[in-house]
Amino acid sequence: MATPEPSIVVKDLTMAYGSFVVQRDLTFTVNQGDIFIIMGGSGCGKSTLMHHLTGLKEPATGDVWYGKVNFWKATVAEREAIMRKVGVLYQSGALWSSMTLAENIALPLNEYTDLTKSEIQEMASLKLALVGLSGFEDYYPSEISGGMQKRAGLARAMALDPKILFFDEPSAGLDPVSAHLLDELILELRDSLGTTIVVVTHELASIFAIGNNSVFLDPESKTMIAGGDPNMLLKQSRDPKVRRFLTRGLDDGTKPVSSPAGPAAERDGQ
Numbered sequence: 001m002a003t004p005e006p007s008i009v010v011k012d013l014t015m016a017y018g019s020f021v022v023q024r025d026l027t028f029t030v031n032q033g034d035i036f037i038i039m040g041g042s043g044c045g046k047s048t049l050m051h052h053l054t055g056l057k058e059p060a061t062g063d064v065w066y067g068k069v070n071f072w073k074a075t076v077a078e079r080e081a082i083m084r085k086v087g088v089l090y091q092s093g094a095l096w097s098s099m100t101l102a103e104n105i106a107l108p109l110n111e112y113t114d115l116t117k118s119e120i121q122e123m124a125s126l127k128l129a130l131v132g133l134s135g136f137e138d139y140y141p142s143e144i145s146g147g148m149q150k151r152a153g154l155a156r157a158m159a160l161d162p163k164i165l166f167f168d169e170p171s172a173g174l175d176p177v178s179a180h181l182l183d184e185l186i187l188e189l190r191d192s193l194g195t196t197i198v199v200v201t202h203e204l205a206s207i208f209a210i211g212n213n214s215v216f217l218d219p220e221s222k223t224m225i226a227g228g229d230p231n232m233l234l235k236q237s238r239d240p241k242v243r244r245f246l247t248r249g250l251d252d253g254t255k256p257v258s259s260p261a262g263p264a265a266e267r268d269g270q
């Protein structure tokens, strides 16, 4: 198998709000085509890390590399060029309620492309089809379910064909069936388009079903204490905190345990 190309390299990153350090010395690589999970307990700094990777928050120290560009040391123009290739879907960053789904998706296309009105309409329909929402162009967000709203948000985040997609808590507020469908869609997008996807989540079922790489942030030591394929971590990590998290508190490493996420995790485990 070919060696995967790095998409993002994080090196010795320390994140802080003023004098309050959230995490220090983070070093990891997100490879092209990864579904990379940022995980850890509440308040450990997952969203803060996502903000450092998406241009919203500057590191206290350390670097974030996108290919050969040192993001936070680059010019504003270079940073903008990188962010043009990045799609972001925040937990609350839903759709504009006063616009139809097609109009929502047309927004970034209007702003960043020279496409004609009819090309934009066509593109919006294509993106909706990509997420299984063909025929919903003229619906308003309030007229569709929460799961469909997430998928429409995903269509909008995919509007400019990003190479990397960030997704904050995709399954938040969804019932288990809709959450599972969204996981399937994320896998499909990665497989069909090759999009690198970085996901912030603490949903274990999702972590095991879609993640092939990860970083695990610990709020107590304020640094990463694990990383890599979550299914491998479940099998191999001996760290009590990692084990407790991945087994929903059932196991701290003193005895072998099977996956709490059930057959899917067992099946997908390498």
Ligand SMILES: Nc1ncnc2c1ncn2[C@@H]1O[C@H](COP(=O)(O)OP(=O)(O)OP(=O)(O)O)[C@@H](O)[C@H]1O
Pocket (backbone or CB within 6 Å): 017, 020, 022, 040, 041, 042, 043, 044, 045, 046, 047, 048, 049
């Ligand atoms: N704007 C801010 N100013 C100061 N402190 C902040 C700010 N945003 C977050 N924090 C603090 O930084 C720490 C990490 O927060 P963050 O939201 O990144 O964690 P998280 O892992 O995403 O949490 P959760 O799982 O609860 O969403 C927390 O202690 C939080 O209170």
